[in-house]
Amino acid sequence: MNATQNHIVMQVRSLGIAFGGLRAVDDVSFDVEKHRITTVIGPNGAGKSTLFNLISGALRPHMGQVLIEGVDMTGLPPERSKAAGLSRSFQITNLFPELTVSENLRLAAQVLEPMSRAFLPLSRSPRARAKTEEMLERFRLGRRRDELAGNLSHGDQRRLEIAVCLASEPKILLLDEPTQGMSHADTADTAQLVRSLTEDVSVLLIEHDIGLVMELSDHVVVMHQGRKLAEGPPKTVRADPAVQAAYFGHA
Numbered sequence: 001m002n003a004t005q006n007h008i009v010m011q012v013r014s015l016g017i018a019f020g021g022l023r024a025v026d027d028v029s030f031d032v033e034k035h036r037i038t039t040v041i042g043p044n045g046a047g048k049s050t051l052f053n054l055i056s057g058a059l060r061p062h063m064g065q066v067l068i069e070g071v072d073m074t075g076l077p078p079e080r081s082k083a084a085g086l087s088r089s090f091q092i093t094n095l096f097p098e099l100t101v102s103e104n105l106r107l108a109a110q111v112l113e114p115m116s117r118a119f120l121p122l123s124r125s126p127r128a129r130a131k132t133e134e135m136l137e138r139f140r141l142g143r144r145r146d147e148l149a150g151n152l153s154h155g156d157q158r159r160l161e162i163a164v165c166l167a168s169e170p171k172i173l174l175l176d177e178p179t180q181g182m183s184h185a186d187t188a189d190t191a192q193l194v195r196s197l198t199e200d201v202s203v204l205l206i207e208h209d210i211g212l213v214m215e216l217s218d219h220v221v222v223m224h225q226g227r228k229l230a231e232g233p234p235k236t237v238r239a240d241p242a243v244q245a246a247y248f249g250h251a
Contacts, residue, residue, distance in 0.1 A: 009034045009202045010086075010172055015054055015064035024050045026226040027064070032172060035198045039205040039213050042223035043247060048206045051223070052174055055204070056088045057081040068172065082111075085171030089161050089178060097150025101141050101160055104149050105132040108167035131167050139163040139193070155186035159193065166197065173201045179209060191216055210247075214238060222247060 010032040017025050025047045032038045040048050053059040055066050060075040067073065068084050078088075096104055109131035136142045139159050144152060149160060158178055165173055178194065179187040191212055197203055207213050213220060213234065220237040222229045224246040230237055237243055 007034050008032065009069060010055075010204070011065070011067040011070075012055065013065040013067070015051065015061050015066065017050065017054060017059060017062045023226050025054060025061075028223070028226075028228045029064075030221050030228065030231055032202050032204050033219065034202050036218040037194065037198060037203045037205060037216055038219045038221065039207055039217040040221045040223060041207065041210070041213055041247065042229070045225075046223040047226040048223055049176060050226075052088065052176055052204075052206060055081075056086060056174060082168065082170070086174065087165040087168055087170035087172070088174040089165050089176055095149040095157060095161055095164065097148065099149060100146050101149055101152070102132055102136065102145040104160060104164055105135050105167050108164040109135070111168045131169075135163040135167050155182055155189070158182065158186075158190065162190075162193065162197075166200065170201055173197060173203050175203060175205045175207075177206055177208060179207065179212065187212065210238075 008031045012031070013029050015025055015028045016023065028051060030038070040051060042048055050059065054061045057073070057076050057078045057080065065072055065074045068081075068086060071084065073081055073084055073086075096107070099107070106125070106128050109128040110125060112127045112131055113125050136145055139162070141156070141160060141163065144156065149157065152160065162175065162178060175194065179190050182190060187209065194203060194205070195216060205217070207216075217234050219231065220234050221231045222237055222243050229246055230240045230243050
């Protein structure tokens with residue numbers, strides 16, 4: 001393995017799926033580098049969420065491969081991908097609304113315990129408890145630890161969902177529009193938070209806020225009609241005439 005491959009945590013190779021005659025994702029390839037933010041952008045219907053479903057195992061591709069640290073994870077179910085170090089958030093908040101903030105986190109962190117502790121009470125899971133406390137502090141949710149997740153504000157729910165994803169100590173974090181529906185202040189807060197996550201994980205992001213994308217991303221992949229249109233550093237991608245025509249609506 002050469003020096004370039006050493007800093008790649010995930011490889012997407014010629015990934016594709018069709019629904020009837022529609023090629024929702026068509027021959028898409030790119031790399032995700034360790035401890036960096038790679039963002040997928042494109043107009044509505046470009047295939048971004050379908051691409052995430054293929055990568056995470058929610059859909060089985062008709063062609064191509066997904067490799068995590070060189071291991072082929074193509075088409076494996078989400079629980080196998082999670083065990084390999086991939087964790088995902090969704091456009092719609094995916095929490096247990098009738099459980100408290102701390103209970104949501106402790107359930108996610110329970111995966112860190114050995115199988116011999118799998119059926120023990122959470123109170124007897126020291127590593128899961130420690131991770132829960134760490135996430136509460138890091139994500140500034142300590143004051144809300146005993147509140148039901150369903151009662152949190154939208155911004156706090158999104159922050160909790162990212163914390164839940166991170167509680168399992170993944171290698172790669174897939175975030176699907178983490179700032180959707182947020183106020184300007186919450187969006188700025190979340191952007192700062194996502195940037196800080198790269199100390200621990202590699203981030204693959206879908207985001208519509210182009211200003212945020214340009215500020216936050218290390219590498220940008222542009223999709224259009226299911227295919228990869230361009231990729232590269234944010235400034236290079238934004239200056240690409242094909243991207244300007246397809247995404248920004250002008251040549």
